[in-house]
Amino acid sequence: MDLRTIYTFILMNALTGILLFEWAWSKTDRVRIVDEKRDNLFPAWRREDTPKWSRLRFYPGAVSILPLRFFCMILLAIILYLVTRLIFIGVDITKKVPDSRRRIQQAWYAFVAFSCLNIFFIVTVDRKANKNFDYSHYLGPDYLKDLKEGEKAATIVPNHISGFDIFQVYTHTRGKVSFLASDHLEKVPVVGYCVVAGDGLFARRGASLKVRQACVD
Numbered sequence: 001m002d003l004r005t006i007y008t009f010i011l012m013n014a015l016t017g018i019l020l021f022e023w024a025w026s027k028t029d030r031v032r033i034v035d036e037k038r039d040n041l042f043p044a045w046r047r048e049d050t051p052k053w054s055r056l057r058f059y060p061g062a063v064s065i066l067p068l069r070f071f072c073m074i075l076l077a078i079i080l081y082l083v084t085r086l087i088f089i090g091v092d093i094t095k096k097v098p099d100s101r102r103r104i105q106q107a108w109y110a111f112v113a114f115s116c117l118n119i120f121f122i123v124t125v126d127r128k129a130n131k132n133f134d135y136s137h138y139l140g141p142d143y144l145k146d147l148k149e150g151e152k153a154a155t156i157v158p159n160h161i162s163g164f165d166i167f168q169v170y171t172h173t174r175g176k177v178s179f180l181a182s183d184h185l186e187k188v189p190v191v192g193y194c195v196v197a198g199d200g201l202f203a204r205r206g207a208s209l210k211v212r213q214a215c216v217d
Contacts, residue, residue: 014063020070021062033165073116076206080112081190084197093197102199111174113167 031047039046043182077210087105097105135143156177158165169177178199186192195202 013067016070017062017064017066017210020066021058025058028053052139053154057162076116077190080108082192088197093193097199106175108175109170110173113170113175116167117171119143119187 024087028050032053034050084105087101087108088097091101156169156173158169168181178201179195180201180203182196183202183204186193
């Protein structure tokens with residue numbers, strides 16, 4: 001491989017990284033641009049770190065490792081899809097699937113999520129319970145009397161900001177979770193099938209009560 005080829009590869013890698021980063025950066029306006037009227041209504045969802053974000057600080061990573069990570073994620077998504085297809089071969093995933101297949105699928109999803117967290121995001125998941133909370137406003141004043149240690153949560157409502165949250169929840173629950181996803185993902189190749197295969201549901205944002213109830217039914 002001559003120097004010209006190497007320089008061309010480095011240049012193409014850098015340009016691809018810049019395009020990917022600028023596209024992603026443009027999608028963060030809703031969290032980067034402070035709206036005090038909105039944020040005061042939802043203080044728990046306020047992003048305190050966004051004022052520290054700097055385009056220039058992201059550029060070194062964008063022009064170097066971002067394209068590689070992006071293409072690795074695409075490859076991993078394809079592998080996830082193919083293995084999931086193999087797990088459910090001969091099974092109608094829109095109906096109740098055998099428990100043995102479900103356990104394999106959950107373990108597979110958990111493994112993929114754990115791999116993504118450690119390879120692409122380079123983080124770990126802390127499974128320690130945070131007991132510094134008060135849900136009496138939502139569950140009633142005596143909810144702690146009925147709270148049993150070690151029992152699984154029926155519903156998880158995370159502060160969903162990006163795809164990172166999905167990997168984190170799957171890792172934390174060891175794959176034993178089903179997602180309620182936005183209905184536009186149903187038609188996305190690979191993603192739509194994997195959501196259904198994971199026993200997930202699709203819901204239309206801003207839908208009427210009748211439409212939402214139909215989804216539950």
